[in-house]
Amino acid sequence: MTQTYIARSARIAARQLGDEMMIMSAVDSKFFTLNPVAVTVWLAADGKTPLHEIVTGRVCQEFEVSPEEALRDAEAFVSDLSEHGILLVSDQPIATNAAGYVE
Amino acid sequence: MNSTMAAEVVVEIGGIAVLLRSEDARLIPLLESRFGTFAGSGREPGYEFEITVIDGAALADPDADVSVTAEGSLWRMERGDFRAEWDSRTRQGRITQTLTPYAIDSVLRIVHSLALAQEGGFLLHAASVVRNGKAFLFSGVSTAGKTTISRLAPPDASVLTDEASYIRRMGDGNGYVAYGTPFAGEMGTPGVNTSGPIEALYFLGKGDSNHFEEIPRAEALRMLMRNILFFARDEELVNRVFAGACAFLERVPVRRLNFYPDERVWDLIG
Numbered sequence: 001m002t003q004t005y006i007a008r009s010a011r012i013a014a015r016q017l018g019d020e021m022m023i024m025s026a027v028d029s030k031f032f033t034l035n036p037v038a039v040t041v042w043l044a045a046d047g048k049t050p051l052h053e054i055v056t057g058r059v060c061q062e063f064e065v066s067p068e069e070a071l072r073d074a075e076a077f078v079s080d081l082s083e084h085g086i087l088l089v090s091d092q093p094i095a096t097n098a099a100g101y102v103e
Numbered sequence: 104m105n106s107t108m109a110a111e112v113v114v115e116i117g118g119i120a121v122l123l124r125s126e127d128a129r130l131i132p133l134l135e136s137r138f139g140t141f142a143g144s145g146r147e148p149g150y151e152f153e154i155t156v157i158d159g160a161a162l163a164d165p166d167a168d169v170s171v172t173a174e175g176s177l178w179r180m181e182r183g184d185f186r187a188e189w190d191s192r193t194r195q196g197r198i199t200q201t202l203t204p205y206a207i208d209s210v211l212r213i214v215h216s217l218a219l220a221q222e223g224g225f226l227l228h229a230a231s232v233v234r235n236g237k238a239f240l241f242s243g244v245s246t247a248g249k250t251t252i253s254r255l256a257p258p259d260a261s262v263l264t265d266e267a268s269y270i271r272r273m274g275d276g277n278g279y280v281a282y283g284t285p286f287a288g289e290m291g292t293p294g295v296n297t298s299g300p301i302e303a304l305y306f307l308g309k310g311d312s313n314h315f316e317e318i319p320r321a322e323a324l325r326m327l328m329r330n331i332l333f334f335a336r337d338e339e340l341v342n343r344v345f346a347g348a349c350a351f352l353e354r355v356p357v358r359r360l361n362f363y364p365d366e367r368v369w370d371l372i373g
Contacts, residue, residue, distance in 0.1 A: 011338055013345035017321040024328065024345050026338035031328055033321060 006054075006078055006087050007047035007094040010101035025084055032086065037063055037070070038077050045087060047094030047102065051078065114211065115144030117269040117282035117298075119218055121211060122148035127156040129202060137204035140296040141285045150194045150214055152187075152207075159184070159201040169209050171334040180213055180334075182206070191217060208286065212267065213334045220340055223347040224271040224279070226332040229304070230288075231268040231281040234260040238281035238299035239372055240268050241360070242330045247307040248364065250289040255366045264294035267332060270301065270351070278354050302373065303356045310361035313368045323357035324348060 014023045021034040021042060034042055040062055044054040051074060059070045081087040088094055088102050096102055110131040111124040123134060135142045169182040176192035185206035189196030196214075200206040216226045229242035230249035234257065241252050253265040263269070263281055266288030271280050279301040285293035305315065306326055318326065327348050333340060362368040 013342045015324070015345070015349045017324060017349075018319070020321040022321060022324050024341060026341040029333075029341055031325060033325060 002091050003050040004052070004075075004078070005047055005049075005090050005093050006041075006045040006051055006082075007090075007096050007102045008042065008045050008100065009086050009088060010097065010099075010103050012086055023086060025086055027085055030084055032081065032084075034077075037065070037073065041074050041077060042087075046100055047088075047096045051075070112138075112142050113144045113146065113148050114138050114142050114285075115146050116141055116211070116215060116284055117219075117224075117271055118146075119150070119215060120144050120146040120148040121214065122151040123154060123207065124152070125154040125156060127154075127202070130154060130156055130204075133202070133204040134207065138285050139293050141283075141293065149218070150196075152189070152196045152198050152210070154198045154200060154207070156202050157199055169334075171213060173337045173340075178213070178217070180210055182209055185210065189214060212286065212332065215269070216333050217340070219269075219271060220333065220343040220347065222272060223343075223350055224269075225344060225347055225351075227268040227270055227304075227327075228266070228330040228332055229268040230265040231263040231294075232256045232260050233263060233281070233295075233297060233299035234369075234373065236299055237302040237373065238263065239302055240270075240281060240304040241307050242268075242304060242326070243307040248309055248362065249307065251364050252307065252362065252368065253290060255364065255368060257366065257369050260369075261295040261297050262290070263297070263299075264288075265290040272347075272350070273300070279351060301355050303358055305358050305360035305372075308359065308361045309364065311363055313360075313362045313371045315358040315360040315371065318357045318359050320352055323352055327352065327357065 011026045019036045021039045023032040040058050044058050055070045055074050082089045109126045110128045112131050113120050113122050167183040172179050178189045180187040185200035187198040187210045219225050229240045230253045231240045241249050250265045253262045263283040267286040269282040269284045280298050281301050282298040283294035283296045
């Protein structure tokens, strides 16, 4: 089974306000708001943990959602952010800097 | 016939002085008239521009939109009526423009937005008014009522701008100050050259009555970022502006103000 690994780009500005995360792309100045579930995925995007493990090990532990639904939502979220270069996606582990971002 | 003797004027906005020098002596009186009380500052200029005046026909496309690019510390700005280069490291630049007092507006907005970003401030698409020693900001889309609420301000109030608010962080970091700017919107007149500590930022909407409500922080940040004027997709600049906006929200209340367009709205504001 092919794994999906995700990592955060360093080319963003981000701030958590309450249970939402505000992210601005430094590349095209686009602005994104992450809901609490997406924030959990975002914070776990370390380039080393496969997406399905993030979903089963984090999202499903913290929120009342089935693994199938959570994975479907997470894949859509990852696809959306990766189109804007905010999340990097690979079928191999992704190297990150000490702060957990991809330069 | 043009004079070859250089003339100059210092334009000071928000405590930041910019020296404008040209060998075409016709330009400086135009700029002095355009910038009114913002011109003729005695402050030591932090930025300098040499301006060359050319015939309008010499520019490639007189109606082109403004474009801004950055390469290291070198910024290039171009529009139908001007071309400019500015080195943010040396703080010196050159402008080639037609004989108009308005071409320099774009350059000044860009230079000031960059200067402000260095220190946690920004230019905001908003009207600002000082009353009773406090500044109030009014932002929103073009038809939200920025000019309307500025025109409704009581006689004892000073309109700093109905278009682009100039926001600097206080030296002690405990608040923000709004300054008057010569950048006018529909009112068509420069703002009053004064300043005041910012009491609140209102996002405007029109309604049948006057009331306001606090805007949750995350939504306020989204609305604020949408209205901050910055002109280039430069990573460092984006990060600075974003951090500046977050810090601003920690100090300044942000509210949604629905108002009926008559002067009673000012009883609610202060």
